[in-house]
């Protein structure tokens with residue numbers, strides 16, 4: 001049975017793929033015929049693909065870096081890519097652990113740089129996975145392994161001083177079970193549901209990683225002018241989040257479009273990205289940190305805004 005056939009039979013996994021109306025219009029019909037889906041899913045408005053389109057499968061085969069012809073090597077390629085990216089994640093965390101231990105950077109900056117780089121580099125690595133329909137699951141293994149790592153060390157079932165030092169605020173292991181855990185769960189969600197076939201996942205991760213990450217770095221250093229409705233946040237932090245989040249989102253969309261994963265109407269896309277960045281920045285500035293962690297509220301606000309604005313602005 002070919003690797004790509006596996007998914008065809010694993011309906012639960014395929015159903016995850018189709019939980020957003022966006023997937024319905026882009027998922028190859030052979031994976032989830034809409035007749036198999038609950039009515040409330042199929043009733044969702046179909047995504048207007050005129051705004052951008054996923055290249056036909058045969059073209060995408062050329063666009064997946066190091067794509068090995070046929071499914072035969074796809075599983076091997078995806079397994080190798082997953083191992084490579086897991087190693088990259090470990091290397092990133094230990095690099096910042098060393099820099100922090102040697103007092104070359106402070107712990108809060110180390111954590112934020114890991115916050116910015118982890119998700120963006122993970123997303124940037126997606127093209128090394130094959131074009132097979134199962135590739136996204138191999139890619140999602142990377143944040144899954146890190147999720148397990150955070151839970152094990154967050155519950156103090158084992159000790160990893162390097163992880164704790166480079167990823168927590170105060171060095172308490174249980175901190176791993178909040179921001180960092182939510183962060184990797186969002187990576188899993190975007191890899192499986194949106195993958196490299198949707199700007200929505202790309203923009204959401206760019207805002208969570210790049211936007212939210214820079215807000216802390218800039219806000220702590222230059223945030224003397226506080227936001228009236230939330231003295232914990234500053235205009236400098238929020239403005240940097242809007243600008244950097246916008247630039248990283250546009251940059252990552254450009255990256256995936258030049259690799260041939262989708263074609264975008266850039267005039268409309270820039271407007272949509274600016275809207276998503278604005279909404280995500282406003283949500284991040286709200287005094288709701290105790291209710292919902294930024295690593296949930298920022299990507300969630302980005303996803304909802306992108307889903308709406310694509311539809312709304314997608315119709316000519």
Ligand SMILES: C/C(=C\COP(=O)(O)O)CCC[C@H](C)CCC[C@H](C)CCCC(C)C
Nearest residue numbers: 088089092115118121122143146179180183
């Ligand atoms: C520090 C992190 C989140 C904390 O956010 P906040 O509370 O400060 O808002 C990020 C945690 C990252 C995680 C430990 C490692 C994730 C690795 C990633 C899945 C794979 C990266 C691979 C790439 C090639 C480097």
Ligand SMILES: Nc1ccn([C@@H]2O[C@H](COP(=O)(O)OP(=O)(O)O)[C@@H](O)[C@H]2O)c(=O)n1
Nearest residue numbers: 215216219220223232233234237238285294
């Ligand atoms: N919009 C923002 C966001 C953060 N910040 C600064 O960054 C610090 C950490 O922000 P945060 O609580 O959102 O950090 P995380 O929850 O993202 O780790 C805040 O206490 C502020 O000093 C800011 O000034 N303006």
